[in-house]
Structures are given as structure tokens and as C-alpha cells.
Amino acid sequence: MQRIFITGANRGLGLEIVRQYLERGDHVFAAARKFAAVEHYDGKYKGRLTRVKLDVDHMDDIAAAAQTVRSEVNGLDMLINNAAINPRESGYRSLGSLEPQALEHSLHTNAVAPLMIVQALLDLLKNGTNPKVINITSQQGSMQYKTHGGGYAYSISKAALNMATRALAGDLGSQGIITMMIHPGWVQTDMGGGGAPLSAQQSASSLINIIDNLTPKDNGRFFNINGQDHMW
Secondary structure, eight states: OOEEEEESTTSHHHHHHHHHHHHTTOEEEEEESOOTTGGGGTTTTTTTEEEEEOOTTOHHHHHHHHHHHHTTOSOOSEEEEOOOOOOOSHHHHOTTTOOHHHHHHHHIIIIIHHHHHHHHHHHHHHTSSSOEEEEEOOGGGOTTTOOSOOOHHHHHHHHHHHHHHHHHHHHHGGGTOEEEEEOOOSBSSTTTOTTOSBOHHHHHHHHHHHHHTOOGGGTTOEEOTTSSBOOO
């Protein structure tokens, strides 16, 4: 049984990752601001699902979340940083309308917060069995992929997350922690929209399969959802 901490766990891809790991018999720490969807799993997976209140933008919440985990287990085997934002307002997206507060908001939520969560949970990860840090990124953060305009806040923040992942891989690899990033594909979620080609179930299943087969040689890699190297 793995002990897994998942952010953005109450909807979309995060919720489906939670469900699939619970189905496999793992102990999941489902971190989110609200739990309307996660609550439906409480009875079915009693004793293996811990709800953790977490607004990733608040350092006090991150510290409290780490304490919640420590109160139940002495180690974590996996951290999946899934929580992210991609607002549609022009202040986040369009040249000529960009607002510095919007850019800073995305950068903090999508790149700074995951790094702070790793830091807060690091002692638990060090006590884990074959521990892993999985950062859910996007092809929009790829320098080679980004040949079109727009989407500034999201693209900048995901590129920053990619660099943070590489730095973490350098620091944590020698401590036996595999750190990697993955583009989950274009997924049918609130963020991805109904026209996306992948369901959350398909994306989560492929993602979990990739994670299952990670080795230390994969430390610092950028995967696409097919398990191949994504362009940088």
C-alpha cells in the first residue's frame, strides 16, 4: 500500500487520480480547498482516504497539511502536484491586456506552491518507500512547443514549474527520491473543456502506468502521456 499526497484532488484529473489509487488499495491524502466530490468516496474507502484542507496559495495551509499527514503516517511514498489554474480573463492571457497581478497569481499557484509543498513534505518523502515527486505540467510550458502567442500566464508558470522540477531532481536524486514532470494530454476537465480528446479516466490510467514503471534513470525527465520524452 502506497501513501500518496495529491493536490487539486476534488475535481477533474486530480479526482480521477485519487479514485484510481484508492481502487488499487493505496492510502490517499486528498488535498483540496473543497471536498464536495471527494466526500462521495468516504464510506467506500474508509481508513484509506484522508481529506486534507489545502489552498496551495497559503503557506499556513501548506504547513497545516504537512502536520495532518504526519499525524497519520511517518512517511510518504508519493507526492503528486496536480493543482493548477488557467484563468480565461484577458489579464492572464492576452498581450495588451496583461496584468502583473494576474501573472504573479499564476506563477505562484502553478510553480511556487508546488515547490513549497515539496519542501514542507520532504521529511516524509525521505521516509517513504521508493519515494517520488510527480509534477503535472503542460506542453504549454515547453519552449519548443510554444510557437504561438497568447496564454502568457499559464505558459510562463508551467515553464517555471519545469525548471523547478529539474532543480528538485538535482537536489533529491542523490537522496533516493525520483522527481519528474508529465504533460497529461488534453483532458476533458473544466480546464481542458468538453472537446478534449482524452477523458480524465484515460489520462489518469496512463499517468499511473508511467509512474509505476519509473526508475532512477527517469529522474528529471519530462514525459508526455504516451510515456515518451516531451519536447523541451
